[in-house]
Amino acid sequence: MLGGHTTAMTLSNRFLTAALLTQVAWVWACSSHSTQSSEPAPVPTGIPSLSGLDDATRQSIELACMMQKSQGPVAYGSCLNKQINTLRSSPGIPSLADLDDATRQSIELACMMQKSQGPVAYGSCLNKQINTLRGSPGIPSLSGLDDATRQSIELACMMQKSQGPVAYGECLRAQLRSIGIQPR
Numbered sequence: 733m734l735g736g737h738t739t740a741m742t743l744s745n746r747f748l749t750a751a752l753l754t755q756v757a758w759v760w761a762c763s764s765h766s767t768q769s770s771e772p773a774p775v776p777t778g779i780p781s782l783s784g785l786d787d788a789t790r791q792s793i794e795l796a797c798m799m800q801k802s803q804g805p806v807a808y809g810s811c812l813n814k815q816i817n818t819l820r821s822s823p824g825i826p827s828l829a830d831l832d833d834a835t836r837q838s839i840e841l842a843c844m845m846q847k848s849q850g851p852v853a854y855g856s857c858l859n860k861q862i863n864t865l866r867g868s869p870g871i872p873s874l875s876g877l878d879d880a881t882r883q884s885i886e887l888a889c890m891m892q893k894s895q896g897p898v899a900y901g902e903c904l905r906a907q908l909r910s911i912g913i914q915p916r
Contacts, residue, residue, distance in 0.1 A: 778805070778809050779805055779808060779809040779812060780809065780812050780813055780816060782794070782812070786825070788825045788851075788854070789819070789824065789825050789851045791847070792825065792847050792848075792850055792851040792854045793812060793815045793816070793819075793850060793851055795847055795848040795850075796811070796815055796848060796849055796850035796851075797811035797812055797815060798848075815850045815851065815852075818850065818852050819850075819851050819852060822851070822852045822855060822856075823855060823859070824851065824855055825851050825854055825855040825858060826855060826858050826859055826862060828840070828858070832871070834871045834897075834900075835865070835870065835871050835897045837893070838871065838893045838894075838896055838897040838900045839858060839861045839862070839865075839896060839897055841893055841894040841896075842857070842861055842894060842895055842896035842897075843857035843858055843861060844894075861896045861897065861898075864896065864898050865896075865897050865898060868897075868898045868901060868902075869901060869905075869915075869916070870897065870901055871897050871900055871901040871904060872901060872904050872905055872908060872915035872916060874886070874904065874908075881911070885904060885907040885908070888903070888907055889903035889904055889907060
């Protein structure tokens with residue numbers, strides 16, 4: 733019986749080897765010698781470098797692809813490439829460098845969710861906040877107030893700060909008027 737079992741295994745192994753070689757030859761013949769395909773050969777994707785991007789864009793792409801990163805390099809690389817390709821057809825992320833700290837922080841807070849959706853959604857949100865800000869008086873300065881009053885006003889307007897600089901500025905002005913100060 734052992735001899736018959738060995739013969740059957742040898743035949744089975746030969747059959748599997750022949751079937752495997754046939755499949756490999758078929759795939760090779762179809763992929764490398766096909767003249768009927770008008771599509772270019774697929775380019776290996778891998779994980780693209782984000783080193784040439786500004787910090788805000790890189791962070792937004794990394795946030796958008798965080799879940800895929802935990803699924804391995806193929807899923808992560810695919811997500812990064814998708815974000816990079818989508819970014820090419822958008823205006824990108826505007827600079828907030830010319831804004832004062834309170835305005836910049838309020839805009840960043842208002843767009844936090846969009847930042848995790850990628851640089852296109854984040855840039856769109858930032859641009860919307862910037863455009864809305866252009867028609868408003870902005871955020872009033874609280875620098876002339878004592879620490880306790882300033883902190884109390886900032887705390888009272890915390891929710892509005894996360895809605896953007898226009899809502900935050902309106903809240904701060906209302907708080908200042910409530911204590912008899914006419915903001916500029």
